[in-house]
Amino acid sequence: MQFKTLATVCVLAVVRPAVADLAGDIGNAVGDVIEFGQNVASGAVNVATVIASGAVGVATEVAAGAESVATNLASQVVNQSTRLSSARSTATASPSGSGSSSNQAKATGTPTNAAGAVENTAEDYNDTTSGAAAFRGVGVAAGFTALAALLTF
Secondary structure (H helix, E strand, O other): OHHHHHHHHHHHHHHHHHHHHHHHHHHHHHHHHHHHHHHHHHHHHHHHHHHHHHHHHHHHHHHHHHHHHHHHHHHHHHHHHHHHHHHHHHOOOOOOOOOEOOOOOEOOOOHHHHHHHHHHHHHHHHHHHHHHHHHHHHHHHHHHHHHHHHHHO
C-alpha cells in the first residue's frame, strides 16, 4: 500500500507540473485567440470607418460638382435667354435699313426682321452642330463597315 502511495506521489510530482504548464499554454493560446479576434474586429471597424468616410467624401464631391454644373447651365440658359429677349425688344431699324440693337448687332429691315436675324444665327449654329454630329455618325458607320470587311477576309 505504501508503495502505491509512493508511486502515486512520484507520478504526481512529475505529471502535475507538466499538466500545469499545459494548462498555462492552453490559457495563453486562448488569450492570444481572443486578442487576435479583438484586433480583427478593431481592424474591421477601422476599415469600415475609412470606407464610410471615403464614400461620404465622394458623395459630397459628386453633389458639389453636380450643383456647380447645374448652376453653370442655368446661368448660361438665363444669359442666352436674356440676350435673345434683349435683341427682340431693343432692336431698332431705320427705314433706310440700317440700325443697331443694344448688343451692337447690326439690324436691317424692320424690328421683327432684326429679331429674326438673331434667331436665324442661332438656328445656323444648331444646324452646324447637328451637321457635325451627322458627319461623325457617317464616319463611325464607315469605320464599322471597314472593320466588318477586314474581319471577313
